[in-house]
Amino acid sequence: MKKINRRSFIKKASIPIIGAASISSFKVHASTTTELNMVTSWPENFPGIGLGANRLAKRIESLSNNKIKVNVYSAGELVPPFGVFDAVSSGTADLYHSAEFYWGGKNKAYPFFAAVPFGMTAEEFNSWIYLGEGQALWDELGSGFNLKHFVVGNTGSTLFGWFKDEINNVDDISKIKIRSPGMGGDLLKTMGATPVNIPGGEILQSLSSGAIDAADWSNPVMDLAFGFYKVAKYCYYPDFKKPTVSISLGMNLDKWNSFDNGTKSIIEYACQSENQEMLSDFMFKEVASIEKLKSLNVNFRSLPQDIVIEAKKNVSGVLDNYADTSIGIKIRDSYFNFLNSRTSYKDFDISNYLNFRKI
């Protein structure tokens, strides 16, 4: 995957660079260029999500007629994968491309903006963010860290995870050591499992060595790329731990406030169009990835229903622990006000039509 405008980090992003030499010919009025440095939590050439970071950079550049340049840096290139939050908060970098469940150590409410067990679908989350209270609450949370937040993608339907042996009931879950971080891991713990957090790049080796018995990661497209099928032949679906994952952009709030309305529109609509594109991209590639995994002798299994039932019993107790501040309580309540209204009218959601297609 080609990197977009990789430049020396020495050229500080916040200083406009004078000179029109690099500006395309059709924009003769442009006389200044702003550079923004985007740090990501993704390894170089990361499929799906990494592609999304590059597409987002390109959208901002195109919409600004190249008056804004966005330099994209992979995990570890400037800061460690989970160091991007602090880097942007402090102004060392301008933007991060990541997922909000990594920031539970900053405020436990952050994971509500990435994925919640038995939580919202991609479209429900987008509705809450764009039309409901979501964006305002997210920005209120971010303002305490000098951050402005945007949703810039979603994984769509995810897999429950990869297992070395079959799991048939709650008792089988109780015996495993599984890579499953955050809210989802906490929920598995209520069933007796031993959840651990391992960075994405180390999961395959941990499975291979027997350090863990199972692992969750993401959707068929990204899980294929990680190669988990090489060491764990049982793949269970769908996930209830993090059923879809929203991907986010964080921007330094001082930087955001320095922009005029036109530039703010560029950022906002670039993010919203890329949010649409990433979900479409994953959905388009999903079936081919599943076909490929089947050809590699993966045993796909529907998750046993008693595991789902037991998890549903335990989920609200687990989630209450993620609302431990006044803003966290507001976020949890707003999230569930919208989600519960949706689940109360479950006869009308898209699953009913999709169930028709299965007849």
Next chain:
Amino acid sequence: MKKINRRSFIKKASIPIIGAASISSFKVHASTTTELNMVTSWPENFPGIGLGANRLAKRIESLSNNKIKVNVYSAGELVPPFGVFDAVSSGTADLYHSAEFYWGGKNKAYPFFAAVPFGMTAEEFNSWIYLGEGQALWDELGSGFNLKHFVVGNTGSTLFGWFKDEINNVDDISKIKIRSPGMGGDLLKTMGATPVNIPGGEILQSLSSGAIDAADWSNPVMDLAFGFYKVAKYCYYPDFKKPTVSISLGMNLDKWNSFDNGTKSIIEYACQSENQEMLSDFMFKEVASIEKLKSLNVNFRSLPQDIVIEAKKNVSGVLDNYADTSIGIKIRDSYFNFLNSRTSYKDFDISNYLNFRKI
């Protein structure tokens, strides 16, 4: 609803208007303004879809720093609701905001870009358009009419329709006269129904007078606004005739080709971000609309399964009639190549997770 930049149609859109007086202060380099006239198939103050046309205009204006002005006209104001295609094709107007199932008389393949019985969901359609062959085929179809096409919204989950009396089986369907145009109406005809096409604004009166026994229109948000509950108390869901409807923008192709790459990016990303916004908007308002309809004594009924089974048996014969040109055949085949791959892996779509939520 406030109209955006309503101006005299005498000021022809295609002539740049010189003068920076109306341009906001932060864009001192801007010296020309282009006006684009957008004609729509929607009545004035139309909820949902009409709101989307205005939002799209605003996005294009914001992203261009007001160098493009978009004048939005409701149905009949400049041209009749279904005259917008010809108006933009000929260059009388620059843009139309409508739905492609209205253009079956131009080429029978056009409805594939709005809604297909047992067809794609909003997200599947977006995947086919943005990542698959959809956009290229749509533009190939449009080039014969001097048009460039964009997807700019979707209704999300729709209702099967409004009935004065209960329907319990195929036999009940066979006796009704129902407002249901195009592919969906043709499919009901295979079960003995008498489908008719009536413009949206005349449906309520036709139901009231007894000229028709039933009618389909759209989703809970728009159907509430149309007031069908006043004369038909049975509402069946979900729809299989037009399960979700994509909303489209058509642009005069000569006009599109006259734009530089920066302007093309503005149009494209404005359309894609508005496509996301409309679906979120409908989803956000869906539950409140259903609650309101229930409070108005609407009897919601799940569509009897034998009607669905019979319709599925008949659907491919009906759809084959919509591919009667070489481009039509290509479009049908590409649409079903993608859709059939999705339905072959139906265990992995979002309905499986949503079914978990129902346990």
